[in-house]
Amino acid sequence: MATPKPEILSQVNHRPPWFTGWMDKPLEIKPGTFCYAANPKSVDYVGLPHAHAWDPTAEDWKLPPDWKNIVLNGMRDRLKRFRSFQLFMDICVRCGACADKCHFFIGTGDPRNMPVLRAELLRSVYRGEFTLAGQLMARMVGARKLTEKVLKEWWYYFFQCTECRRCSVFCPYGIDTAEITIMGRELLNLLGLNIDWIATPVANCFRTGNHLGLQPHTYKENAEFLLADIAEYVGVDIEPHFNRKGAEILFITPSGDIFADPGIYTYMGYMMLFDHIGLDYTWSTYASEGGNFGFFTSNEMMKRLNAKMYAEAKRLGVKWILGGECGHMWRVINQYMDTMNGPANFLEAPKSPITGTVFENARSTKMVHISEFTADLIRHGKLKLDPSRNDHLRVTFHDSCNPARGMGMLEEPRYVIENVCNHFYEMPEGTIKEQTFCCGGGAGLNAGEYDLARMQGGMPRASAVRYVHEKFGVNTLACVCAVDRATLPPLMEYWAPEVKVVGVTELVANALVMDGENERESNLRGEELPIEVMDEETEE
Amino acid sequence: MGFPGFVAAFAAVIVLMVIPLVGVWAANMTTFFGVVVPYAAIAIFLAGLVIRVIKWGQSPVPFRIPTTCGQEKSMPWIKTNCIDNPTNNFTVLIRMALEILCFRSLFRNTAMDFREGRVYYGSAKWLWLFALAFHYSFLVVLLRHLRFFTDPIPFFVTLLENLDGFFEIGLFPFTWLPGMMLSGMVLLGAASYLFLRRIVIPQVRYISLTNDWFPLLLIIHIAATGVLMRYLIKVDITAVKELTMGIVTFNAKAPEGIGVLFYIHVFLVGTLLAYFPFSKLMHAPGIFLSPTRNLANNSRAVRHVNPWNPKVKTHDYEEYEEEFRELMVEAGLPVDKPLEEGAE
Numbered sequence: 085m086a087t088p089k090p091e092i093l094s095q096v097n098h099r100p101p102w103f104t105g106w107m108d109k110p111l112e113i114k115p116g117t118f119c120y121a122a123n124p125k126s127v128d129y130v131g132l133p134h135a136h137a138w139d140p141t142a143e144d145w146k147l148p149p150d151w152k153n154i155v156l157n158g159m160r161d162r163l164k165r166f167r168s169f170q171l172f173m174d175i176c177v178r179c180g181a182c183a184d185k186c187h188f189f190i191g192t193g194d195p196r197n198m199p200v201l202r203a204e205l206l207r208s209v210y211r212g213e214f215t216l217a218g219q220l221m222a223r224m225v226g227a228r229k230l231t232e233k234v235l236k237e238w239w240y241y242f243f244q245c246t247e248c249r250r251c252s253v254f255c256p257y258g259i260d261t262a263e264i265t266i267m268g269r270e271l272l273n274l275l276g277l278n279i280d281w282i283a284t285p286v287a288n289c290f291r292t293g294n295h296l297g298l299q300p301h302t303y304k305e306n307a308e309f310l311l312a313d314i315a316e317y318v319g320v321d322i323e324p325h326f327n328r329k330g331a332e333i334l335f336i337t338p339s340g341d342i343f344a345d346p347g348i349y350t351y352m353g354y355m356m357l358f359d360h361i362g363l364d365y366t367w368s369t370y371a372s373e374g375g376n377f378g379f380f381t382s383n384e385m386m387k388r389l390n391a392k393m394y395a396e397a398k399r400l401g402v403k404w405i406l407g408g409e410c411g412h413m414w415r416v417i418n419q420y421m422d423t424m425n426g427p428a429n430f431l432e433a434p435k436s437p438i439t440g441t442v443f444e445n446a447r448s449t450k451m452v453h454i455s456e457f458t459a460d461l462i463r464h465g466k467l468k469l470d471p472s473r474n475d476h477l478r479v480t481f482h483d484s485c486n487p488a489r490g491m492g493m494l495e496e497p498r499y500v501i502e503n504v505c506n507h508f509y510e511m512p513e514g515t516i517k518e519q520t521f522c523c524g525g526g527a528g529l530n531a532g533e534y535d536l537a538r539m540q541g542g543m544p545r546a547s548a549v550r551y552v553h554e555k556f557g558v559n560t561l562a563c564v565c566a567v568d569r570a571t572l573p574p575l576m577e578y579w580a581p582e583v584k585v586v587g588v589t590e591l592v593a594n595a596l597v598m599d600g601e602n603e604r605e606s607n608l609r610g611e612e613l614p615i616e617v618m619d620e621e622t623e624e
Numbered sequence: 625m626g627f628p629g630f631v632a633a634f635a636a637v638i639v640l641m642v643i644p645l646v647g648v649w650a651a652n653m654t655t656f657f658g659v660v661v662p663y664a665a666i667a668i669f670l671a672g673l674v675i676r677v678i679k680w681g682q683s684p685v686p687f688r689i690p691t692t693c694g695q696e697k698s699m700p701w702i703k704t705n706c707i708d709n710p711t712n713n714f715t716v717l718i719r720m721a722l723e724i725l726c727f728r729s730l731f732r733n734t735a736m737d738f739r740e741g742r743v744y745y746g747s748a749k750w751l752w753l754f755a756l757a758f759h760y761s762f763l764v765v766l767l768r769h770l771r772f773f774t775d776p777i778p779f780f781v782t783l784l785e786n787l788d789g790f791f792e793i794g795l796f797p798f799t800w801l802p803g804m805m806l807s808g809m810v811l812l813g814a815a816s817y818l819f820l821r822r823i824v825i826p827q828v829r830y831i832s833l834t835n836d837w838f839p840l841l842l843i844i845h846i847a848a849t850g851v852l853m854r855y856l857i858k859v860d861i862t863a864v865k866e867l868t869m870g871i872v873t874f875n876a877k878a879p880e881g882i883g884v885l886f887y888i889h890v891f892l893v894g895t896l897l898a899y900f901p902f903s904k905l906m907h908a909p910g911i912f913l914s915p916t917r918n919l920a921n922n923s924r925a926v927r928h929v930n931p932w933n934p935k936v937k938t939h940d941y942e943e944y945e946e947e948f949r950e951l952m953v954e955a956g957l958p959v960d961k962p963l964e965e966g967a968e
């Protein structure tokens with residue numbers, strides 16, 4: 085189905101009706117706004133329950149006969165295991181502060197996309213099945229029983245939440261609807277009701293180490309293609325290292341960046357940067373995925389996939405781990421990894437071999453973000469940079485949801501950008517840093533068939549980009565996330581076609597003055613650098 | 625739900641006012657409404673509160689999931705936002721104090737303005753302002769009520785009363801009213817605002833349940849009956865104090881002739897107390913336990929322990945190499961077990 089024109093998607097009605105309540109609103113599973121059902125083979129491969137083929141638009145979802153008990157027991161169990169879940173079921177006052185904070189509500193106007201209502205989809209069942217008041221006065225207290233319609237509603241709306249946590253910034257009690265979505269998705273997974281864009285990457289990551297299912301030799305070949313490009317555009321030959329025992333540092337980044345434009349330029353950037361500083365590091369084909377699709381499935385699945393990082397670090401005998409640009413990968417590393425798979429006592433507190441800086445903030449997890457690492461290098465003057473090569477770029481920065489709200493890495497990438505580019509502009513307050521807007525395709529929702537919802541959900545982000553494009557002539561949207569590099573280009577194409585998407589490390593590499601390089605006539609994309617740029621270079 | 629929920633809540637409050645009216649006026653059940661109801665309400669409140677909070681406490685916090693709303697602590701030369709992204713217990717304490725005392729997160733509120741595919745954000749502080757006014761006036765009113773339950777009255781209650789009454793500058797057209805207390809009026813005003821916004825803002829109206837209208841209407845009626853008693857339809861204060869002191873000394877008797885308005889007021893308060901532990905009013909104790917606010921963002925520096933950390937099946941390197949060994953060797957990738965051994 086073709087996505088309607090921007091003029092049409094720009095018309096959104098945010099006013100729900102006066103008299104009909106949301107429970108009475110029929111559920112409409114519209115093409116373009118849902119992802120395909122999980123391939124049962126993928127579900128089965130990792131041993132998740134009830135793998136079966138089903139069609140989201142069909143009446144019959146082929147649920148197991150005792151599905152209701154499975155879900156209710158699953159809820160009971162999770163209420164006892166997660167205080168967040170129990171508490172968030174009980175304390176929402178429905179003040180509505182979160183209502184207009186969700187990009188999916190802003191973009192679609194569908195009231196069930198207000199975070200508070202998304203949560204109520206589950207809360208209403210909690211009240212109806214687990215509380216006395218709910219059982220006595222169902223309607224009055226917003227309680228209902230679990231039915232197939234309710235389950236479908238969960239599926240539709242929990243896969244219309246990118247777990248971005250923007251709502252939780254504004255909630256007076258910190259209620260995090262992402263947390264409720266996470267629980268909701270765990271419950272759906274008990275019935276095999278995942279989406280394929282998550283289930284198949286999960287199976288691929290489990291087997292091959294990366295979500296694309298690249299086998300070891302292909303992974304290496306892809307990297308070698310990129311090295312050939314570097315040799316052509318930069319004139320420097322770089323020796324790659326894979327699965328090398330005894331390296332000092334293991335580097336892990338999302339596999340999307342080795343495969344697809346424009347992520348590959350960031351991947352090239354990493355290799356150039358590490359070569360430039362003479363880093364003793366290795367890639368791993370076994371732990372070749374930074375992203376964690378398990379996070380969108382269940383906490384156990386997240387743990388199973390994440391385990392590879394420490395396991396590989398231990399096998400290779402490295403001292404610590406450096407992580408590339410990715411969004412939810414960093415929420416997992418910052419808030420879950422050590423708890424799930426630590427303690428990583430076989431590693432050392434991360435210390436930059438170039439500057440001697442010890443990253444105290446990562447002394448237990450032993451994993452450092454590439455932007456923290458690069459900012460430290462620049463601060464110590466360890467990089468030879470010529471920012472004027474990026475002078476034709478007017479850059480703005482998109483904070484990815486998870487590094488912003490699940491970590492707080494706001495200034496490091498900005499510091500890096502400002503040192504490798506001369507023209508940097510912030511998007512308006514309220515759309516950046518902890519209030520940043522999702523790209524519209526996070527949490528496993530960047531599927532092609534989901535295009536309409538992505539354009540709608542990405543509208544608030546795009547709207548802010550368009551604003552700086554018009555005001556400052558911004559033509560470049562920088563990000564530190566592989567999902568962004570997949571989702572933002574089509575979003576920009578749709579809403580702000582003049583703006584290109586780049587990774588921060590790509591910008592670094594374009595400004596990097598490498599030993600023995602040739603006169604740079606093009607950037608890493610093979611695009612010729614404008615002549616003025618070279619003039620300015622010589623003036624200095 | 626939505627607007628119809630309001631009708632149900634309003635009807636419930638009316639019924640709750642008629643019950644003591646009939647009970648005291650027609651049946652003279654002063655002991656029931658003056659002694660039994662308060663004790664029962666307090667008992668339900670306390671027991672319910674304790675049970676609920678214990679239940680929350682029994683669910684562990686498996687992961688450290690603060691919502692970070694400012695710069696993390698990384699390198700010393702980058703300025704950390706230690707309040708919105710706390711890294712130790714002390715800064716968490718500051719964050720929590722600001723949340724609880726100043727409603728910091730609510731202060732961030734913005735309002736979306738949507739025009740032709742353009743999203744604009746304006747500041748929206750009204751909810752914050754009125755919520756704050758509502759809670760503080762509620763607190764002051766509550767504390768002022770201590771004068772009914774203490775003898776002698778503690779100095780801070782008297783002080784509070786003096787401060788509160790200090791603003792009794794005859795407010796037109798109520799210049800003739802005696803000892804006007806600011807807090808009661810603010811409470812009534814702020815609660816009315818919260819109530820009206822539930823009707824006026826379409827999205828908030830849509831999400832409102834009977835359960836949201838009810839406590840607000842209840843509080844408005846409590847405040848209104850309180851204000852009425854104080855200024856217009858006076859009740860016998862000496863008799864009231866006799867009753868309330870009896871309650872705290874477990875020696876309660878309902879004196880004659882207090883006035884039915886008092887019993888209505890008390891019955892509504894009793895309802896609020898008994899309703900509290902089973903409702904969203906539990907947000908008050910809840911905020912203290914909220915894991916997105918009360919944890920430090922230091923899980924990379926200090927390991928957070930999950931008490932039920934599950935054992936899981938992983939796909940280890942050996943299994944991986946076993947499957948791909950030949951391809952790996954062919955591609956020149958190092959392997960742990962050489963090919964000869966792996967392939968028979």
Ligand code: HEM
Nearest residue numbers: 177179256723724727755759818836839840905907908911
């Ligand atoms: C500590 C931090 C607290 C915060 C941030 C907070 C926030 C709020 C907010 C935003 C509302 C507005 C509800 C609406 O729009 O209708 C509200 C309502 C209310 N709060 Fe609090 N509150 C807090 C603590 C308390 C405490 C300690 C009490 C003690 C009694 C309390 C009692 C109430 C009551 C009675 C209502 C009105 C009832 C209602 O709206 O349903 N709150 N609170």
Ligand code: SF4
Nearest residue numbers: 176178179180182255
């Ligand atoms: S901001 Fe928090 S309390 Fe208010 S409606 Fe949203 S989730 Fe509920």
Ligand code: SF4
Nearest residue numbers: 186245246248249251
């Ligand atoms: S987490 Fe993000 S996508 Fe999900 S409800 Fe909140 S704001 Fe919307």
